[in-house]
Amino acid sequence: MTHQFDKEAAQWDQKQERVIRARDVASAIKKRCTSTGRALEFGCGTGLLSFALRPFAHTTLLCDTSPGMIETLEKKIQAENATDFSALLISEGAPELSGKTFDAIFTLMALHHIEDIGGTLGLFRRLISSSGTLFISDLVEEDGSFHGDNFSGHHGFRQETLNRQLQEAGFSRVTFEICHTMKQERGGKLKSFPIFLATATC
Numbered sequence: 001m002t003h004q005f006d007k008e009a010a011q012w013d014q015k016q017e018r019v020i021r022a023r024d025v026a027s028a029i030k031k032r033c034t035s036t037g038r039a040l041e042f043g044c045g046t047g048l049l050s051f052a053l054r055p056f057a058h059t060t061l062l063c064d065t066s067p068g069m070i071e072t073l074e075k076k077i078q079a080e081n082a083t084d085f086s087a088l089l090i091s092e093g094a095p096e097l098s099g100k101t102f103d104a105i106f107t108l109m110a111l112h113h114i115e116d117i118g119g120t121l122g123l124f125r126r127l128i129s130s131s132g133t134l135f136i137s138d139l140v141e142e143d144g145s146f147h148g149d150n151f152s153g154h155h156g157f158r159q160e161t162l163n164r165q166l167q168e169a170g171f172s173r174v175t176f177e178i179c180h181t182m183k184q185e186r187g188g189k190l191k192s193f194p195i196f197l198a199t200a201t202c
């Protein structure tokens, strides 16, 4: 899948739906937190969410496993002279982030691509400061038609399950809301794919 993201990276921002989705998620995050110190965007792609949130954090580290996405992001950072942003290519499980802490961590449409959800939430818990906030935005559980056949990731998330996994990872207060709905054509009809925002603190 990473290779697919590498291929799509240069044209990623041309799909207006992705830009609008990031803006809606950014608005929902800003209703809960207007500014922060050190932020991390995990599975950032081209950084649409971090750019939509600006101004938000004093510094933002944007990380992703796709070299193509990081290359495109670096060009955007340079073009926008976003000196508060830095891009980091990570490997699976993000050992490169070890020892760092953040006041806010946010992630959009990345978690369903990651096999080990418990391990990733545990990583977020280790990386977040004691007063920090985690924002996860992703697909509500769907029937598999979002990606279609040959997709090996998660078909979205069930609120109760993710809530339990967040508690198990060490987050104690979790809220959920729907912050955007994607509409895509399936079998000649428009199908809705709601996107949630989970906000979690320790």
Ligand SMILES: C[S@@+](CC[C@H](N)C(=O)[O-])C[C@H]1O[C@@H](n2cnc3c(N)ncnc32)[C@H](O)[C@@H]1O
Binding pocket: 002, 005, 018, 022, 042, 043, 044, 045, 046, 047, 048, 049, 063, 064, 065, 066, 069, 090, 091, 092, 093, 107, 108, 109, 110, 113, 114
């Ligand atoms: C659907 S894209 C979303 C990109 C961006 N967040 C957005 O909303 O436009 C999923 C992103 O997650 C990244 N990703 C997949 N597995 C990952 C992992 N294990 N750790 C970090 N990023 C990952 C992919 O490379 C890709 O850029």
